[in-house]
Amino acid sequence: MKSIKVFAPATVANVACGFDVIGLALDNPGDEIEMSLSDTPGIKILGINGADLPLEPSKNVCGVALQALMQKYEDKNVGFEMTITKNIQPGSGIGSSAASAAGAVVAANILLGEPFAKEKLVRFAMEGERLASGSAHADNVAPAILGGFTLVRSYTPVDIVALPTPPNLWVTVIHPQIEVKTSDAREILKQKVLMKDAIKQWGNVAALVAGLYRNDYALIGRSLEDVIVEPVRSILIPAFHDLKIKCKEAGALGGGISGSGPSVFMLSTSEETARIVANVMHEVYAPLGVDFKVHVSPINQSGVKVISQ
Amino acid sequence: MKSIKVFAPATVANVACGFDVIGLALDNPGDEIEMSLSDTPGIKILGINGADLPLEPSKNVCGVALQALMQKYEDKNVGFEMTITKNIQPGSGIGSSAASAAGAVVAANILLGEPFAKEKLVRFAMEGERLASGSAHADNVAPAILGGFTLVRSYTPVDIVALPTPPNLWVTVIHPQIEVKTSDAREILKQKVLMKDAIKQWGNVAALVAGLYRNDYALIGRSLEDVIVEPVRSILIPAFHDLKIKCKEAGALGGGISGSGPSVFMLSTSEETARIVANVMHEVYAPLGVDFKVHVSPINQSGVKVISQ
Structure with a gap:
């Protein structure tokens, strides 16, 4: 069975003046997600280490983000099994839910042979944010997926701009x-x-x-x-x-x-x-x-x- | 007597989303200012072509901007004589007052041997804007003096950022x-x-x-x-x-x-x-x-x- 383990970084949203539009990604801490492709359709969360979060996919940001991805994927016969290791404490303000959602969709995309561009993955991960906070914001998931500094120019439509990162910051x-x-x-x-x-x-x-x-x-x-x-x-x-x-x-x-x-x-x-x-x-x-x-x-x-x- | 003739460009302030902070300069139209150094202290506006504007320096944006410059200049014994040709119609919304104020301070600065950096000249020209509109805004005078696109990050203190201009715009x-x-x-x-x-x-x-x-x-x-x-x-x-x-x-x-x-x-x-x-x-x-x-x-x-x- 094809499997993968990814690191999904913590992020700082807003970055002072950039409320709701700017974000940046950190090298640490970060969550880890181990994911395998499965012949059984559907999403299974086998375990969550380091935090007390729901295993039920529809109540878990990884599950919801993956569901958003699967809705746009042609082959409905594939499934995913995953284990999540939370090193970013939920509620810390450094993108805990965003990291997990981002990690899940990037891992799944690689397992599927990368059918989706990163910008699409941002949209899927935003659905995890909708579950976590009630609004599908992108200022954490965009830097978690793209790295560096990112700008969310617009939500209607979603328009993400990758910004450069000066050295030694x-x-x-x-x-x-x-x-x-x-x-x-x-x-x-x-x-x-x-x-x-x-x-x-x-x-x-x-x-x-x-x-x-x-x-x-x-x-x-x-x-x-x-x-x-x-x-x-x-x-x-x-x-x-x-x-x-x-x-x-x-x-x-x-x-x-x-x-x-x-x-x-x-x-x-x-x-x-x-x-x-x-x-x-x-x-x-x-x-x-x-x-x-x-x-x-x-x-x-x-x-x-x-x-x- | 040392003299100079300068072209001072029209400018577009705000540039849609950048209200009060972004501006850009045009190659045309623009005002022209002929200025001479004089041994008699003070500012003399000899004539204004193309618009009905006050010749009295304290009521003219060029005069007021020059006065601001002279306040910061050590040698109080120099004076200026100038003729202004207005090709930018006052009230047009493309920086008519800003162009004249900018042209006056840049011309004077060159005649004096460039004692002031461009950022300082922006501040002097802003005094012309204060006369013209009641507020010392910089979003026209900054691009008129620096060229290209400019950003006014802050007014307290004045902090101007020169932005790049993509080719063929x-x-x-x-x-x-x-x-x-x-x-x-x-x-x-x-x-x-x-x-x-x-x-x-x-x-x-x-x-x-x-x-x-x-x-x-x-x-x-x-x-x-x-x-x-x-x-x-x-x-x-x-x-x-x-x-x-x-x-x-x-x-x-x-x-x-x-x-x-x-x-x-x-x-x-x-x-x-x-x-x-x-x-x-x-x-x-x-x-x-x-x-x-x-x-x-x-x-x-x-x-x-x-x-x-």
């Missing part, structure tokens, strides 16, 4: 072990924003994209400013402002809330600085009495990767 | 001879916008910048969509929607209102298409009984240019 992420539900984090956002704030935000998003193309780290740093969402959501994250100020003092270019939180990310221009920033995160959080994890990672350039085949 | 502009005051065009805008519209807008601005870096004309075309300002301001422009649809059918990538109107611009990927689009504009406007002018121009790559010295 590192990410430090702190995940405070508190629960912030994506749906709650969405609900506290206002439906209307001030025009003058919106203008600032799109000035910064445009500059972030220019900075990525120019390898202009200073410009990237200046553009990592979120005047729309961060002022509202940061109240849900302990010591957010202190953390941000101290990480930037320690050399980080800038950062913000990862996705809908509670994780916070910082970008740096070297592994050394990214590790210093990690230490600063430890120093800020250690006295708070909140459990936390810190990840240090380069930007993942490839998206979902085959581990063995 | 042409602009067609129709200027309906009706009056739309910048202040009126500003007043009809809402102070708040829907979050979902703002997200669409910054997705498009980000994609426009990516398209310019990638020379991706299709992406540029898809991103030339303005869901915030155009729906409100387009009511001030006769036959706007008909014009836009027919220009795109004729091969234009897309376009929108130039600045605060009433001019409308369209981008095309060749001179041939740009001229076909010009014909379409003629066809749409001829029956309306509104006077109009049409300009066809490549993107200006250099900003203000020296004609003679």
Whole structure:
């Protein structure tokens, strides 16, 4: 029986100024998915390591994403069996559901002989996101599948733009072990924003994209400013402002809330600085009495990767 | 006496999705400014050809921009005399005041031996814009001085990013001879916008910048969509929607209102298409009984240019 094992990366959505449109992929952490083709039609989730998630395909993001793929695949007689290993904690804000959904559709696509382009796979994985959060957003699944930085220009129709990644860009992420539900984090956002704030935000998003193309780290740093969402959501994250100020003092270019939180990310221009920033995160959080994890990672350039085949 | 003659280009601000932040420069039309250094301190406007504008320096955008420059220049004993030839009609929405202000500061800077960097000149010229429209915006003066496409990332502090210009990009502009005051065009805008519209807008601005870096004309075309300002301001422009649809059918990538109107611009990927689009504009406007002018121009790559010295 043909089988494959893939690594599916964590991702940082929004990237400060790019609410709902920009995302980036990490080299670690990531989920692993082992998948086999089966002669029995249907999707079977044999087990999930590391998290308490439903095995029933229609209630599991991998299952739902695969179902979306199978709906567009001609041969209805193939089936899939898979085991999921969750290394990205659900609810962390670094694309846990997106990684699993992305891993599942990329693995299945390879097993089937790659009938679908990556852009199509993004659409299938978005159905997993619809299950996980109620909306089929693409700002985590796009970087999880394509790697690097991605832009979701539009949802109607889905229009994904792969952006370049400047060399030596590192990410430090702190995940405070508190629960912030994506749906709650969405609900506290206002439906209307001030025009003058919106203008600032799109000035910064445009500059972030220019900075990525120019390898202009200073410009990237200046553009990592979120005047729309961060002022509202940061109240849900302990010591957010202190953390941000101290990480930037320690050399980080800038950062913000990862996705809908509670994780916070910082970008740096070297592994050394990214590790210093990690230490600063430890120093800020250690006295708070909140459990936390810190990840240090380069930007993942490839998206979902085959581990063995 | 040292003297110089410069050409100062018309500009298209906003460029559809980039309200208040993106601008581009045209090769034509443009104003001309002849300027001489003088031993008598102060600014003297000897004459203005082609428009009825104040000669008094404190009431003229060139005078005010030059005053801003002189405030930062050490030697207070120099003066300037100038004659302005207006080929860009005031109130047209293609940066008439910006061109004159930009031309004046660039000419003066050259006469003084270039003590100021271009970014500084943008700030001086912005003072002309403050006089002309009540706000010191930079989205016309930046492309007039730097050429090509520019981005105003921020006003506090002023942070201008020069963007690349894909080859063979042409602009067609129709200027309906009706009056739309910048202040009126500003007043009809809402102070708040829907979050979902703002997200669409910054997705498009980000994609426009990516398209310019990638020379991706299709992406540029898809991103030339303005869901915030155009729906409100387009009511001030006769036959706007008909014009836009027919220009795109004729091969234009897309376009929108130039600045605060009433001019409308369209981008095309060749001179041939740009001229076909010009014909379409003629066809749409001829029956309306509104006077109009049409300009066809490549993107200006250099900003203000020296004609003679």
